[in-house]
Amino acid sequence: MIFDFHLHTQIRTKSHTFTLNATCQSHAKRLAIIGASGSGKSLTVQLLAGLLKPLSGSLKINGKCYGDTAQKYWLPPQQREMGVMFQDYALFPHLTVAQNIAFGLHAGVRNPSQHIDTQTEKWLNRMQLSHLAAHYPHQISGGQKQRVALARACITQPRCLLLDEPFSALDTDLRQQMRLEIADLQRELDIPILLITHDGADCEVLADEIWRMEQGELRFQAA
Numbered sequence: 001m002i003f004d005f006h007l008h009t010q011i012r013t014k015s016h017t018f019t020l021n022a023t024c025q026s027h028a029k030r031l032a033i034i035g036a037s038g039s040g041k042s043l044t045v046q047l048l049a050g051l052l053k054p055l056s057g058s059l060k061i062n063g064k065c066y067g068d069t070a071q072k073y074w075l076p077p078q079q080r081e082m083g084v085m086f087q088d089y090a091l092f093p094h095l096t097v098a099q100n101i102a103f104g105l106h107a108g109v110r111n112p113s114q115h116i117d118t119q120t121e122k123w124l125n126r127m128q129l130s131h132l133a134a135h136y137p138h139q140i141s142g143g144q145k146q147r148v149a150l151a152r153a154c155i156t157q158p159r160c161l162l163l164d165e166p167f168s169a170l171d172t173d174l175r176q177q178m179r180l181e182i183a184d185l186q187r188e189l190d191i192p193i194l195l196i197t198h199d200g201a202d203c204e205v206l207a208d209e210i211w212r213m214e215q216g217e218l219r220f221q222a223a
């Protein structure tokens, strides 16, 4: 099994309660989750990434256990070794492109600064961003921001990639280019990828299986 999780949580506001009960068992290495706005997709990504803790649940991806509430175990995000990318890219505005990319590699015994420099250069090249290394996020385009976010997610050699609506800020041509870019990257890194999307074309290029989120529940839709 590549994706094997059960996530249960509730979000209460004054006016309503949203219940998430997402269960997925899949052999697909590239999984897409589609579904209407407000159905629970982003909540699922936040739980998978460790940014939220479920009321109950368990999570394994590619054989690695990231949490099991029955064992009182839910790994914090910084220990998950997951590459996560959100729709707004969440770049640090006060850091340059190169510093944003290097951010995931904390300097220390495991990461001497020379290693960080080499890796940053490698990813700047890989994403065709070398000429923008000293620019700040507000000085680059949407597609370039997305490349920076992707490089930042990949530089740590993640065990898997979680992409939440990664193309929503891009125009049609750029979307297709970035889909192919991510498909290449996934093959190269050979890691599982989970993609949240509204767009069927994303699934065609990037998904081996499609699951649908409906009112907090996940159902297999198509392979």
Ligand SMILES: Nc1ncnc2c1ncn2[C@@H]1O[C@H](COP(=O)(O)OP(=O)(O)OP(=O)(O)O)[C@@H](O)[C@H]1O
Pocket: 011, 012, 013, 018, 035, 036, 037, 038, 039, 040, 041, 042, 043, 044
């Ligand atoms: N911080 C929050 N405060 C209150 N309610 C929330 C919060 N986050 C999520 N919810 C509720 O959880 C439900 C699921 O939200 P979620 O963001 O996961 O939806 P989504 O499927 O990702 O939607 P979209 O496609 O619009 O991003 C929403 O209907 C909302 O009511």
